[in-house]
Amino acid sequence: MVTETISTMEKTEVPHVLFFPFPAQGHIKPFLSLAELLSHAGFQATFINTEHNHHRLLHNNDIHNRFPKFQFKSIPDGLPPDHPRSGPLYIRDLFRSSRVSFRPALRELLTSLKEEKGPCQLPKCIIADGIMSFSIDVAEEFEIPTIFFRTYSAHCLWIYFHFSQLIEEGEVPFQDENLDQPISCIPGLENVLRRRDLPRIRRFENADDPMLQFFIRETSVLTRATGLILNTVNEIEGPMITRLGSFFKKVYAIGPLHALKSRINENSSSSSTSSDGILWKEDKKCLKWLDSKPSRSVLYVSFGSLINLSGEQILELLHGLANSEKSFLWVIRPDLIVGDATIGDILKEQETGRMERGLIVSWAPQEEVLSHPAIGGFLTHSGWNSTLESIVAGVPMICWPQISDQQVNSRCVSDIWKVGFDMKDTCDRSIVEKLVRELMDNNREEMMESANKLAMLARDSIKEDGSSCINLEKLIQDIKSMSS
Structure with missing residues (x-):
């Protein structure tokens, strides 16, 4: 189905999509896979990295051959040059700096694209990382639709939507050290989760902790988007995907993206590889x-x-x-x-x-x-x-x-x-x-x-008649409708 779309799409229409992942390899990799899939469907892709990660991408990849239809843009990450840029403290510091430096950088980039002529002018759609909610504020200034891509599992996102409830019910912060205490207030997971199974941020001692409140705010903003993309499979996470549908206009479960990308690459003339390296040099x-x-x-x-x-x-x-x-x-x-x-x-x-x-x-x-x-x-x-x-x-x-x-x-x-x-x-x-x-x-x-x-x-989900392939087709058509 996607293969047919790629071969029959009108070449006169080239929707331009801007991809904005959180600057960590676990986020960049699925974003690149999605960008490749939409590029196969005839879309123009502009991909934003931080300057630090763009340098690593250039160092470890022949990006012009691997991503021939991409336009890469880079922005500062707001961290000092001597920052180690690894470990949990790196992520914490990135969250803080992104609130300050990424918003004006995105606004400046969109302004420059608006002034350009040719295929890389202002995008018709922004696909932004689900933990960078400020993206939708900037996109709305330019009247550009935003689709959030949450690179976590559907189970995890469903739990994030219930952090306020966990606080209200007294489940978080923990009242004692018993990490095997069951968590009972998250619908659909009443008999599954223990305290130790909640995302790591659940171990903050204060409900007003800035990072805990940050994730609560980020999750609530997701619902303002035109849709939500998940790198998952309906047949594996179906109950949680259905529940998330109550918060979003549209949910596109299009995973596993790495496998879907590989299958479509096999059926096309693409020279793209399935390399995992991206920011690291592989030892084969x-x-x-x-x-x-x-x-x-x-x-x-x-x-x-x-x-x-x-x-x-x-x-x-x-x-x-x-x-x-x-x-x-x-x-x-x-x-x-x-x-x-x-x-x-x-x-x-x-x-x-x-x-x-x-x-x-x-x-x-x-x-x-x-x-x-x-x-x-x-x-x-x-x-x-x-x-x-x-x-x-x-x-x-x-x-x-x-x-x-x-x-x-x-x-x-x-x-x-x-x-x-x-x-x-x-x-x-x-x-x-x-x-x-x-x-x-x-x-x-x-x-x-x-x-x-x-x-x-x-594997069945990524076949031509599989659920993920069908959902990718829906995403392609919905983005095209934004461009018409």
Whole structure:
């Protein structure tokens, strides 16, 4: 259906869409995938990055070949040049600086586009990140429709819509230290959530905490938009998507975007690749290492592009992995470890031979790794992109969430979809060893059966008659109607 639209769209009409993601890899990646899909449909794409991330994008990608129809624009992120730009503090500082520097930068950019001639004049639609609500204020000044793209799961967004209610009911802030206390006031999730499963911001001690109130405001503003885009699947998150429909004029569930983009690329003459790197240089030598391993014998370990870990946490994970006696491929970014210790220092202290089953790389082509037949499990931070990529690949997970929506995702993986284990709020070598053995040996068949069923739902959704493909077609047509 989308393929037909791409081939039959009138070439005289070129809708111009401006994409404005929050400046973190977990947000930029799905935004780029969506921009590629709309570019295939004949749209002109202008993509906004911060100057820092644009430099990294140029350094790690041949963007002119990878994104030939894109116009990239960059704006300052408002942070000092020596800011480390990693870890949870980076996100906090970005939230603060975005309120000050991004609004005037977007206004200035739209003013310059308005004065341009040709295909890259003022956009007919802005697709903005759902945690940058100021975008709709600026867009309304220029009378441009806005569609928000929330890069979290539907379950997580539904919980965000109930943070005020959690405060009113006395559920947040917590009255004691019992993190296993059930949360009962969120419709549809009464028998699922515990305190520890709420997004990380739930652990603030004061209901008036600025960051907590920030997210409450950001979520409420979403409903002003023309529509909401979610990188998810109706057949997997249908009940939550239906509930969110009560807040929005239109909801477009068009995930998994990475898989939908790959399928449409296969059916077109596009030269775009499925590279995951974007802001990091990939080490593809690990794929040859995987080629030498038996089927389903390797545990893939990666904690995403943002979180930081202490040397002690790395040691506990390392001992747990080594003691499990399973082969593992571990992504350790150069900026992953806080403090003076390096991974080289930590490895020197280990017994000879403890790492003989493992391979450490600085960044991996994750989609290719997860689809490799040697991979039997994924120890993950439960970021939504990683969760979706693991679901599509049919790989069961051990979830060790740290920030943001990851606590919600890990609960969904373990207790709703039953395709993995939830290891949140602990980092102990004996637990790591136990769960790796459970995932790779003791519960292997049961986990694989559940993972394969979920993978089938995700893969079916991106077929021509699948729900995500149909919803993408609706989005394309609705944006075209804005241009006419």
